[in-house]
Amino acid sequence: MRKLLPLLLSLLPLAQAQTGVGVSPPRALYPASPGSSLTGTVAVDHPGRSGTLQVEVLLQDVLLQPDGRPLYLDPGSHPRSLARWLSVTPLAFFLQPQGVQEVRYTLQVPPGVQPGTYWGVIFFESAPAGGRQGGEGIGIRVRARVGHVVYVEVGQVSRSGRIQGFRYQPPGGDAPAQVRLVFQNTGTGLLRLKGRVEVRDLQGRPVAQAEVPETASLPGATHEIPAPLAKALEPGRYLVLAVLDYGNPNLIAGEGRIEVR
Structure with missing residues (x-):
């Protein structure tokens, strides 16, 4: 040994x-x-x-x-x-x-x-x-x-994943407002994720940005990843763009829409 x-x-x-x-x-x-x-x-x-x-x-x-x-x-x-x-x-x-x-x-x-x-x-x-x-x-x-x-x-593990969607979580208690990414680990290996999120209005103008803190994703898991915002979003509909880095030359990107009531 x-x-x-x-x-x-x-x-x-x-x-x-x-x-x-x-x-x-x-x-x-x-x-x-x-x-x-x-x-x-x-x-x-x-x-x-x-x-x-x-x-x-x-x-x-x-x-x-x-x-x-x-x-x-x-x-x-x-x-x-x-x-x-x-x-x-x-x-x-x-x-x-x-x-x-x-x-x-x-x-x-x-x-x-x-x-x-x-x-x-x-x-x-x-x-x-x-x-x-x-x-x-x-x-x-x-x-x-x-x-x-x-x-x-x-042995040889495969590392892959995809962003399935987004949701907005308003601030509550000590937690800030967040955009939460729904992520699926589609490979056989552990992923260590970090990245960034950009929120835009429906005309494509940037509204907010957020960093995705380092988060581990287990093989086969589908789970949310938080991206804390500096301030809460105003009511309305928004476009969300996200890019995740997991130590591979290929990045994981996703886009979607959220609605803030």
Whole structure:
């Protein structure tokens, strides 16, 4: 087995929790071939200055919901899950303040597996060792969870996608107004997307522009990608033009119309 250097990808906001452990790196991508094995490591740290943390390892799958939010599932819940290939050690440990634990995992890729991207999440769930919060009677143990996302690309993957449509989302709460792109990943590989959107009136005059932040798209997923606007659009009908870059010389372009009421 040989250790491969991880490539950081952005899929999920799995950063250090406010209370609990941190992980580094938060995500990794490995190339592999059918029947091969590989190893990886992730550093789990206790950033606090007091209290021992008890940490347990949990495996989960994740898919993208139509609105782009992650949906966490039991291991092995979809055909692209790598949970059955994965073994992790240690599965439980204690961390002293400012302490770091190296966690090692091994991936055994089955022979004959189809080319494409496979993925899963290694979660680290932490709580004060032996501690409970609450008054007399029933106590509540406060747990925090952060994750390390693992992607494995087996063989030659295809990368393609298309913009299926657009919709306007008005501002609400702390969220700005957005043009949301409906995107379909039509290939077998993970896509890392970024780009730009231009809004025009029906006479073709530019009204607004927006940047598409880096967003990951899983193979087979159809989901929305936000493009935040600097200000809300006035009621009316608009043309929308979008261009997405996924690291390929060929860009993904789309156009459509939205109506703001």
